Amino acid sequence: MIEIRHLDLAIGKRRLVGDISVTIPRGEFVALLGPNGVGKTTFLRSLCGLHSVPTGRVYLDGEDLSVMSIHARAHKVAYLATDDLFDDALLVRDVIASGRYAHRVWWRWDESPDDRAAIEAAMDAVRMTPFAGRRFTTLSSGERQRVWIAMALAQEAPILLLDEPTGHLDVRVADAILTLLRERSRAGTTILCAIHDLNEAAAFADRMLLFGCERMLTCAPPDELLAGDHLQSAYGIAMQPIMLANGQLRVFPARKA
C-alpha cells in the first residue's frame, strides 16, 4: 500500500505539483496521467526515494519512506525508468538477475536457490525464458520492456512503479505488457504506472490519478474520470466521451466541425 500525505513536488525552484494526498491500497493498478512536463516522472521518483521532496510524507506499507535505508526501500518498491541501456555485453538473464541485488548478502556472489527460483519465475512470467542467453541490446523495444518488468518482478517488491512502459510500443505489445501488469496487480502487487494513452489507461487501470497544472486534479475510477471535466482542465482541450457497446467509456479530443 502507498500512502501519500501533502506531498509537494519541485525541481530546483520550479514548482511542479503541490499538496498530493492519495492512498493506493495493496493490489490496486493506478494509471498516472497528465500533460508532458507536469511532474509524473518526478512523482514516481519521489515515491522510491530517487528524488527528495521538500514537504509531505510517503508511507510504503505503513513505513515512512524518508527514514528507510536504500536497502530496505529496494525490498518495498521497484522502479522502472524509461532510459535505455548501452552495455552490449549484458545478457537478458544478467539484467533480470540484477533485480535480486537487495536480497543477496554482500559476501555471497553465487545465486541462492531462492534467487534462482525468483529469476526463473520472473522470466517465465514475462515469457522471456527462451531469450535468457540473448544479448539485451539485440532485443526489440517490447522485449526489452518485458525484461525490465521481469527485473522488477525478480526484485519481489510489493510495489511497482513504472514510467511509460508502453511508450514506443505497438498496440499488440503494449496490450501484452498492460495485461501482464494487471495480472500482477491481481496477484497482490500494487502498481502505479505513468501512461499517456487515456483509453489504454482506462482499459486496464482500477483508478486513474490525474495531474493538472501544479495540482492533483483527481484519483477516480476510469468511467468517473472520463465522464467528468477534469481531462479538459488538465490538457486544455475539449474531450468527447464515447460509450462502447460493452458499456465502457472511452474519450477522444473533440474536433470542431
Next chain:
Amino acid sequence: MRGLIVLTLATCVSAIVGLLAGATWFAPATLLAAFSQHHSDAATILWQLRLPRIIVVAVAGGSLGVGGALLQGLLRNPLVDPYLTGTSAGAACAIAIGVVLGIAAPALPAIGFLAGLGTAAVVALLARRGSGIDANRLIVAGVSVSALLSAVITVVLLHASDMDSTQAILSWLAGSPAGRGWPEIRAAVPYAAVGFVLAVAMSRPLDALRLGDQRARSLGVNVGVAQWFILAATSLLAAAAVSLCGMLGFVGLIVPHIARRAVGSGAFALIPASALLGASMSILADAIGRTIIAPSEVPLGVILAFFGVPAFLYLIARTHRSQA
C-alpha cells in the same frame, strides 16, 4: 568458469615463456635447475633479473586490466582506461620533475605512486556531484588534468639539461620495467593487492551500476559509496602499475574487452579474468621486447601497442561482421 581456467593456464604458460626468454634463452632443464641451485649464473639471472621482472610486468598488466574493467563498468563507457583518472599523467609529471631535479632513481617509483594517487584524488574531487561522482564530469576532468600535466612534461623534456635525464623520462613515458626489481615489488604489490580486493568486493554493485545509476539505486545500491570505492580501487591499481612500469598504454583499454568474450560481463568473473589476461599479455609482450632485438630491448609499452592494437581492431571488426 572454463574461461577463468583457460586464462589461468595461459598466464602460467606466459610466465614459463617469460622465464625462458631473454638475451640468453634458457633450456627448460636449466630453468628447473636454477630454481634449486642458488649459486649458478642461471640462478642469478633467474632470481635477480627474470623472476622479479615477470612479477613486475604481471602485477602492472593485471592491475591495469582490472582498473580498466572497473572504470569501463563505472562510467558505462567501453572507451575509457584506468589512466583516465589522471593517475599516469600525475605520476609521469612528478617523475619527470624528479629526474630533472636529480632525485635518486630508486625513489622515483614511490614519487610516481604518490603523485598518481594525488592526481586521481584531484580529478575525483572535480567530478564530485552530491554524494557521488558524475561520470561525464569525471571524463572531462580526467582528460583536462591529464592534458595540463602532459604540457608540463613537454616543458620539462624541452628544458632537460642532459641526454641521460631525457632518456630516463622517455623510458617512463614509453612504459618499461627495465631496472625495476624486488624493492619496487615490495613497495607496489600491497597497494595493488588492496585495489584488487576492493575491486572484487565491489563486483556486485558494479554489475548493478552498469544498468544506470537510477536503476542501481532503485535496486538497493548506495551509488555514491560504490562509486568512491570503485574509483579508489582503480586509482590504487593504476598508481601501482605506473610506479612499476611507467605508462603502459592500451592494456587497461583492450584487456577488459577480450576478457568479456572469455567469461561474460559479470564483474565477479570479469575482474579476475582481466587480471589474468592483463598479466599474461604483458608477460608475453615483455618477452618479445627483450628478445626481438637482443641484447637491446624494445619498451613493453611499444610492443603492447604494436601487437595489442591490431589484435583489438581485428576483434572489433570480427564482432561487427558477426552482428551484421
